[in-house]
Amino acid sequence: MLILFITIVMLVFGGRWFTSSSNFSISCLDSGWSVFRDGEVSNNVSLSKYKIGRIRRGERITISQTIFVPDKSTLMFRTKLQAVDLLVDGRIRYSFGKDEFEKGKLIPKRYSLIDMSPQSGMHNIMLTYTMGENDSSGRIAPIYFGQRSYLVRAFYSYNRISMFVGSFLVVYSCLLFSLSIYLAFTRRSAIQIYIGADFSMLLGCYVFARNDILWFIGSHDVLFSMLEYIAFYLMPLAFSIILYSIHPDLIKRTQRTFITINIVFPIVFLLLHFMGILHINRMVSIVGILDIVEILVILPPLIRGIVDKQKINEESEYYFSVDADFYLLFGFIMMLVFSLLEMLIESIFNDEANLTDTKLFPSIDLLELGMLIFMLCYFVYYFMNGINHMSADRVKKQLEGMAFTDALTGLLNRAACNQYFANLFGNYTIISLDLDKLKYVNDHFGHMTGDKMIIAFAKILEIVYADSDMIARTGGDEFVVVFKNIDEKLCEACVRDLEEKMQKYNAYSKDISLGASVGYAFSNEVPGGRYQDVFTLADQRMYEMKEVHHG
Structure with a gap:
């Protein structure tokens, strides 16, 4: 899709509508x-x-x-x-x-x-x-001669690709910034979107300033010239922040050192410039050398880290697709390669732009094309990363559901019950229930009838204890219900309601009859309110009722 998008852009901007400029009305002296x-x-x-x-x-x-x-x-x-x-x-x-x-x-x-x-x-x-x-x-x-309107039109025609790339990056930045505000208001992580918005705006401003497009819009020569250098000097900082936000644990000290350097250097350069000690244009080679050093230091560990992460994801049962970091790495490498090619072309040919040349390719800047590819890859990275995390969360919840759900009744199982008890504090009530005569039904009528009996009882529990905080099946005929902040009257009312619904079920059932023993205990009845002691007390009271039923 990325290659298709760029190809369409090249074909459209290379069409006759864009290239039929007024070159025949101007001349290059x-x-x-x-x-x-x-x-x-x-x-x-x-x-x-x-x-x-x-x-x-x-x-x-x-x-x-x-x-x-x-x-x-x-x-x-x-x-x-x-x-x-x-x-x-x-x-x-x-x-x-x-x-x-x-x-x-x-x-x-x-x-x-x-x-x-x-x-x-x-x-x-x-x-x-x-x-x-x-x-x-x-x-x-080059020196051009002709009517003013034709000269301006020729400039826009020649720089059409740069104008598209710059406009795309600026508009893209505004969209990302709007999205980051929305995510912030919905209390979701927006830091990477915000960083991407800032970086896209930085690249867009650099493209406009580098190609003198801003000069034809306004007349602030010093501002636009300074903007080109400032944007260029801030690029290492932007890249280092993006990489650190994605892999903060990868050579952490080195990344933080580079971020500090990338913050300090532009500030020092600006101070030297405004103090009249050294003009800002004299530091371009220093920043270029710094970029090369950072790339050589960070890129190899970054590649290894992404590859290792992909291997871990492949072994995980939660991930099923390629890690999103590969898309960002691809965009970064493409921008790096295109930048080096552009530098090589400029060093070999060192030609000035000729506005009378209306062909497409003389006006293509590989550095800007690399910027466009990188930001598109960043867009793909963010959404692929989000999709991967959502898929992983969904699979994780499904697996956890299978691990903590009783397959027969759909209630929580013993493992989920133990996990719930581990975080149970404050005032609560534990209700212990035992389904009567389940073993007898299994032995005389078969386990299918016994399962039918369990399912019917579980459905009644879900109705009676709909307002409870937890309902679980902890064994073959054992069930547990937990209420928070409930008094004894409500517990007794639930027990009576349970008896009534079982009697109503038994009146219409032809093959099974439901009965249950119930015992409950409050957390304030035992010293310390430990759930183990509360559950033991509720279980004792349940067995007391069971003896009455069997007596």
Whole structure:
């Protein structure tokens, strides 16, 4: 089902309705640039092939080209950790990031859309990039030209998969959060649902911020740039909390240590950033190394623990299906594999997005696809885990019912009676009953008739003592009833009612006749109120009545 769902999504978002964007109305200004760097000039440069390489903070790269500018046209480009100046025919037309650069602050990433005001004709376009960080970028981002509405539409078309994944994760988070509130109000465990809701929201925000989708919704450049890094730095914490909530006893000290580290590190990073000591983007590699270490330490014991748990479940008489942890482990491994593949692809190709490419696969981010798979697996895990527990509880109750129920009458048996007595305290009354002449009936009329006699007597007991706290058959002809907080008058009334109903049964029965001896005792009649002593006293009184019946 998971593969089918993802396949359908790929086919739908790769359809003509999504890919027929306005790429024919915009152009990517890739070739024909002159690049000025360190006093050197490179002519007829293609931006997609130009590699910046090692670069220092404050270093400038200027690109220039003369193009035909039609009326109502817009220039769009992306900057990340860079200040930029746009000059049209030698006059400053747009500037971004200078204040942050001069104050030593983080220059947020931004999609700049500049409406070109010159009259239609040939104009010189010059962009000067000032690097805000060491090695802040490996390439110059593509520069697009066209009408503003077409440019925005092309951006949405290119990022359609990311928008779907991000929206799915955010909506999914809201649904899980609503479910956790409902479970909390019904006093059921909701901690894993709440953790899943938080993690899904974290992933959704990261997808939106990473792909600059939030910038097209709002204009808070610094907030959206910070959100990307904060979400990324909180992912190890989210993963460690999820794993700890599922297997808290697995390498407990190590898991708690990692959780502590994952809490402390983001706080330290934020403090360093806001104190101006180290920008938040400089810690990405540290978090990446920490992720790898945690995975190498936790994943092998986690796999062994899940496999061992499955073996135990297979030997148990309560479980019949695959353990739900396997689904979560599968999602975690898939996300890990897809993340590594995405990192490998970026390190090899290091290409910037080209919005004019409307094919499906160039816009697929394997990391985001891995996130989607993980959250779907988490959904399957939670419900499979719930189903397994409900099935186990049902089977357990059935087996306990078989173990504690008298097969002939459906009443509780001696084992259940002993278990009940072990937890019996306070004021109570024990009634001991013995079915008269059962041995005689078995010997002369057969055990089938004797069983019929027992069943008939048990049904009468259930009617007479319907308000009791327990009715049990403790032997062949022995029965016990327990009342809590009942007085002697009610006990006598029940005994009389029992006699009346047996007489009424005997009047209509052709083959058997019911009779019983009854004795009862109260817990306050014996010192300490121990159930053994109360039962012994009730049993003695029952035998006294039995002697009268047989006398």
